[in-house]
Amino acid sequence: MVDRITVVGAGHVGETQALRLAEMNVAREVVLVDILEGIPQGKALDLYESGPVVGFDTRVIGTNGYAETKNSDIVVITAGIPRKPGMSRDDLLATNAGIVRNVAAEVKKASPKAIVVVVSNPLDVMTYVAKEATGFPANRVFGMAGVLDTARFRTFIAEKVGVSVEDIQALVLGGHGDTMVPLVSYTTISGIPLTQFLDKQTIDALIDRTRKGGAEIVAYLKEGSAYYAPSAAVAQMVEAIVHDKKRILPCAAWMEGQYGIRDTYLGVPCKLGRGGVEEIIEVELTDEEQAALEKSAQHVRGTIEDLKKLM
Ligand code: NAI
Secondary structure (H helix, E strand, O other): OEEEEEEEOOOHHHHHHHHHHHHHOOEEEEEEEOOOOOHHHHHHHHHHOOHHHHOOOOEEEEEOOOHHHOOOOEEEEOOOOOOOOOOOHHHHHHHHHHHHHHHHHHHHHHOOOOEEEEOOOOHHHHHHHHHHHHOOOHHHEEEOOHHHHHHHHHHHHHHHHOOOHHHEEOOEEEOOOOOOEEOHHHOEEOOEEHHHOOOHHHHHHHHHHHHOHHHHHHHHHOOOOOOHHHHHHHHHHHHHHHOOOOEEEEEEEEEEOHHHOEEEEEEEEEEEEOOEEEEEOOOOOOHHHHHHHHHHHHHHHHHHHHHHHHO
16 A cells, blocks of 8 residues: 555546545545646545545545655646547647646656656657656556557457456557557457457457547547546556555556657557566567557657657
């Protein structure tokens, strides 16, 4: 257990995040921060009062400032606007960059030793913004996307094959967006390659649905985007960090030459422990997968350049 985890942004993702973390008993205190007056306080109090029934002792606090977040061990940044139908994640660039930069500067002051997990979109670029604004080492600033994308892929596979989601292992790399790279060669059902269960055409259709998984939900909701699966994905990452599990999970990590790629954030398998991203695991890729990963990196880098022009 750690002392304090802060969740910035008390919207759909943030409030669900605080709920999951409180129920998991991973921290003595969960602090929910938002700029909207009364909202984080009200949601946090309501959540705190569920403790006696659900059975957790986590203290949950809501606030509009950062005094209460002091010396957080982990900070999850969910502040920012979500997309509307027809919007791409990149359309959120300018607005969310301003928000994430401000939030990250506050985090740096209040919690200089924190591990920062970014959720705000466009994910890979917002993680870059958070790294720049905090100046924290790259192992302590990374983003959540791959666990969610992988969870979506696993859900669709389980449904199609008619087996438990628990038995499906999958790996989705690349940026969080249309250029994500699901790796079929590393996708298995209890160790048995997926290709022994489904033909190429069916697998391609599941990959396509995974790529558009976020948009499918946005189209239904009209206002707002997904939050149950995203908050579950972050919770899994936080659990790996708190318990120093050394889990191998796909995260948006700062690339320093791994896979021949540098100077960008990109979704790759990472070893997650108390040190944050303790290692980036380099798996063998086919030429096609490597090319897709490089294309994805180029896209993220291009968006980082767009952002620099806007500022
Ligand atoms: P939401 O609109 O429900 O909540 C966002 C919250 O951020 C609002 O309560 C707003 O008041 C708050 N906020 C804005 N500026 C702030 C600031 N400077 N400081 C503190 N709080 C601030 O949005 P939702 O659905 O919670 O999504 C949040 C972000 O997460 C979006 O950018 C969305 O695209 C992204 N997202 C990313 C996912 C991923 O896989 N990485 C998955 C789902 C959402």
